[in-house]
Amino acid sequence: MATTPSTATSRLRPVWLSEVPPAACGTLTQDVATEVCIVGGGIAALTTAWLLLQSGKQVTLLLPQDLRSGPASQSSAHLSSALPMRYHQLASLHGEPASRLIAASQVAGIELLESISCGLHLECGFTRLNGYLMVPPGENVQELEREYAAIRRAGLTSVRWVDSVPIPRFPSGRCLQFPDQAQFHPLRYLSQLAGRIVSAGGRIFGQTTVATIIPGSHPVVRTACGRQVRSGAVVWADSRPLGAVLEGAPAPEMDRCDHHVIAARVGVQSDAPMLLWDTGTPDHQARLADLGGDGVSTPRQVLIVSSRHPLLGDDIPHEQRFRMLELWALERFPSIERIEYRWNYQASSASDGLVSIGRVAAGAGGVYLGSDDAGNSLTNSFVAALVNCSSILGHAQPWAAVYDPNRQGQRVLVAHAESAPSIRPPGLPAGALKRESWSLPVPKSARQS
Ligand SMILES: Cc1cc2nc3c(=O)[nH]c(=O)nc-3n(C[C@H](O)[C@H](O)[C@H](O)COP(=O)(O)OP(=O)(O)OC[C@H]3O[C@@H](n4cnc5c(N)ncnc54)[C@H](O)[C@@H]3O)c2cc1C
Numbered sequence: 001m002a003t004t005p006s007t008a009t010s011r012l013r014p015v016w017l018s019e020v021p022p023a024a025c026g027t028l029t030q031d032v033a034t035e036v037c038i039v040g041g042g043i044a045a046l047t048t049a050w051l052l053l054q055s056g057k058q059v060t061l062l063l064p065q066d067l068r069s070g071p072a073s074q075s076s077a078h079l080s081s082a083l084p085m086r087y088h089q090l091a092s093l094h095g096e097p098a099s100r101l102i103a104a105s106q107v108a109g110i111e112l113l114e115s116i117s118c119g120l121h122l123e124c125g126f127t128r129l130n131g132y133l134m135v136p137p138g139e140n141v142q143e144l145e146r147e148y149a150a151i152r153r154a155g156l157t158s159v160r161w162v163d164s165v166p167i168p169r170f171p172s173g174r175c176l177q178f179p180d181q182a183q184f185h186p187l188r189y190l191s192q193l194a195g196r197i198v199s200a201g202g203r204i205f206g207q208t209t210v211a212t213i214i215p216g217s218h219p220v221v222r223t224a225c226g227r228q229v230r231s232g233a234v235v236w237a238d239s240r241p242l243g244a245v246l247e248g249a250p251a252p253e254m255d256r257c258d259h260h261v262i263a264a265r266v267g268v269q270s271d272a273p274m275l276l277w278d279t280g281t282p283d284h285q286a287r288l289a290d291l292g293g294d295g296v297s298t299p300r301q302v303l304i305v306s307s308r309h310p311l312l313g314d315d316i317p318h319e320q321r322f323r324m325l326e327l328w329a330l331e332r333f334p335s336i337e338r339i340e341y342r343w344n345y346q347a348s349s350a351s352d353g354l355v356s357i358g359r360v361a362a363g364a365g366g367v368y369l370g371s372d373d374a375g376n377s378l379t380n381s382f383v384a385a386l387v388n389c390s391s392i393l394g395h396a397q398p399w400a401a402v403y404d405p406n407r408q409g410q411r412v413l414v415a416h417a418e419s420a421p422s423i424r425p426p427g428l429p430a431g432a433l434k435r436e437s438w439s440l441p442v443p444k445s446a447r448q449s
Helices: 043-054 087-094 096-119 142-153 186-199 318-332 378-392 415-419 444-448
Strands: 032-039 059-062 127-134 160-162 175-183 203-205 210-214 220-223 228-236 254-266 275-278 283-291 300-310 336-350 357-359 367-370
Touching (some): 032 043, 043 059, 043 096, 043 378, 059 228, 087 142, 096 142, 096 175, 096 186, 096 378, 142 175, 175 275, 186 203, 228 378, 254 318, 283 318, 300 336, 318 336, 357 378, 367 378
Parallel strands (some): 032 059, 032 228, 059 203, 127 275
Antiparallel strands (some): 127 175, 220 228, 254 336, 275 283, 283 300, 357 367
């Protein structure tokens, strides 16, 4: 069994932080008015700000710390239409029509990132690539067969069976290939998009923690330092629960997971880029990333490998978790030369598998939700930007019902999605998005449900 190299000498922080230096942004020192106030400095916050600016809205962003401090910098940044909750589970909880809308929205989330990063020439390593979902060695593929059937019913018809992942001697067995997934560098995206937002007239205030939101047709955001922002709408894209600052906000049931991640230097003969995921407990993920070469550090390739396990009260020490992850990686990737970084983070996700996006209940006029730090939730951040932006601009959005923060019980109602016009998000280059994902046909069975 492989025993070296060890994570013991690696740096205890996310690899992305070595690449993007902290950027100074001023704090809010006076009361201001704006059309849309966005709280948060992650993917959902900045992407929403950009889309709204392109539609002529005035936006002001309030970040509790800075662009590097949120969960995006902890992420391994796989962009996938395969969510942590499997499609067969989503279909049984929310119904098949909902699972079709979820799948389409996830595809569109990836397209939105592609449109923005390519349209603005952001150097954030956006790459389309295949993803592979496999069971751990020795486990039955029955789980994958059930998932494959549900994925096809959800409309992701390009997913197919392959005999193994295209890595020599990798113990994947028969597995599912997801074409057209993506990866990127989350902090480069955030820092470069922040620059574009400021150039386009958006205002960004760092070290500005929001203490309270007073709802109303013109909600007021009060900061911990006693300043206030009066606006036409507030978007809460902070991964703290909205209930911390807005009385009566929806409080979905959440599950917590512990993530452990390592980033290892790999030799030049490393494998082709792809995303790998398994269905184990803990589950594992792996991807390559090209780093450096931007004047800050020398170009190099790292392999980012992570595991995620539900927090159920067991207390396996972090060192042991890292060691198990390291052994999992070393057994599969002989190209690993040195483990350079490791980090861990506890994230939460809604127990019904769906992030909450959209306008919160009556009485909180103009307050919109849209953030989640669960694993594989980056696509949801782009979906949140699309749905909230459309809603603020007064357009109907076919996916809004699925992610409605006020949804009751477990079955979401999607029948009315049929009548919602498909829209392209504002401000995107014409033809940048694949049309199909914006006008998903709703089957007859859904119209009657
Ligand atoms: C280890 C790990 C690996 C992940 N890997 C993936 C992956 O491969 N693919 C994927 O799709 N998703 C992944 N995720 C989930 C992904 O990182 C989040 O879903 C995503 O960052 C959410 O983005 P957001 O737009 O909601 O903003 P966030 O990045 O969640 O941030 C929201 C804002 O909240 C505030 N905030 C929240 N917490 C803090 C804090 N502790 N300190 C300061 N400010 C804070 C900040 O203003 C921040 O900007 C991973 C998460 C973790 C923890």
